[in-house]
Amino acid sequence: MAVKLIKQENKSGDATLATQGFGKVTDWRPPVFDPIDDMDAAYDFFAGNGFVVLGNCLDESELAHLNEFMDRSQKERPDSWGLGERRKPHHRNQGLIFSQPLLDYPELDRYTQHPRSYLLVEKILGGEDRPRFAEFNFRETPEDGGIGAMNFHHDKVSEDRLLRDPYMPCDWLCAIHYLTDTMPGTPTFCVVPKSNRFEELREAYAALGNEYAEVPLYGAAGTCILYDTATFHTRFDGDGKRGRRTWHQYYARGGWLRSSLPTTDRYVRAPSECLTDWNLFPERLAMHPDPKKRLFFSHWNTAMGEWAATGFDPEVRKSMPRGEA
Ligand SMILES: [Fe+2]
Structure with missing residues (x-):
């Protein structure tokens, strides 16, 4: 996803400044749900906030496999990771990324509809057989990777999200699995809850009032975060010394469904556009x-x-x- 890279310097709470965050980092830690035992509660939390944190979504053998895969593929294909001579523009200042590993590694196929989270993914995207695969990649902020300073941003969005009723199901969903522990001092994913129905972060800041918060999502390796791509988010850098590994998978919504807008009669929502x-x-x-x-x-x-x-x-x-x- 394209993001602007400028330092998170706006700690003044000044709503006239752009998308660097408003210095409202909170100590609040959102609940962690079991995606199977607590599926309805996890869905409700997602529908109300634009994200949800799920615990224990990868077991020890899966974590070992995916970390070993990252070690192995960085040795086998340094250029694909941006580690070789041909370091690419889209890799600079964002750590390392291996795009499209599925193309050459069938050993990863079994993760694409992961049984721990997939039933909840279906519910969020409108029901059985509604999710569509969009993108799969691995990312790493290496140890001593320094400060990259990513802006708050949203990923791909549809125009009707601002008005349609009902809002759910969302159009695109991203699943981030932590492959290493994240905690204060490591890079971590951060969201602004309830920001998915605003065009700009400053609008969310003005409209949400005391509810506006920038929430770092810490969690053990194996934690999964599902977020609506319309939800404003970023990566907090940590201390620039400790590293972090993640697996990112994007889903789109398939099928046709009825909805309505305030200005029109009922209309049909088409399947989500291609993500890239x-x-x-x-x-x-x-x-x-x-x-x-x-x-x-x-x-x-x-x-x-x-x-x-x-x-x-x-x-x-x-x-x-x-x-x-
Ligand atoms: Fe993003």
């Missing part, structure tokens, strides 16, 4: 023999359509941004 114009799905998933899997991987952008039309030609893939093998 570059993300590719591997042939084994896009053309999966199980029709339910194919539906899950059915939100193809134009790059994906062109690649599929060539029979998934590796040379065509190489010509695409982040398509290196």
Whole structure:
């Protein structure tokens, strides 16, 4: 996701300043839900706040596998991580990112509809078979990575989010899994609760009043955070010394559903647009023999359509941004 990179200097609470946050970092720690045992409460919290924290979503063997995968792939493919000579603009000041690992590593397929969180993901996106795969990547802020200072921002949004009734289901959902423990001093994900129905952060600041808060979400490795991509969020840097690893997966909403706007009669909400114009799905998933899997991987952008039309030609893939093998 594109973000502006400027220092978090606005600690004055001045609502005329832009999107660097208003210095309203809170000590409040949101509840941590079990996504299966507490699914209804977790859904209600998400619907009211635009995010939810879920505990114990990866077990020890999964955490070991994903951390080992990160170690291994950084050695095998340093350029894909931005570690090689060809360090890329979209990697600078944001730590390391390995985009599109699913293309070449089928060992990751089993994580794409993870059984701990997927039923809740379905509920948030409108029901069974509504989620659509959008993007999957790993990120790392290495030890002694310094301060990057990411701005508060939202990811992709739809215009009707500001007016539609009901608001839910949301259009895109991101799942961030912590692969290392986060705590004060490490980088951590941070959200502004209830900010998903505002165009700009300053509007949320003015309208939410005492409710406005910038909430760091600390948690043990295996914690999962689900957030509506319209919710303002950032990465707090920590002390610049300690590191953090995360797995990020984005889902879109599939299918058609009825809704309404104040100015019109009822209308039909279309499936969410493609999250990016570059993300590719591997042939084994896009053309999966199980029709339910194919539906899950059915939100193809134009790059994906062109690649599929060539029979998934590796040379065509190489010509695409982040398509290196
Ligand atoms: Fe973002």
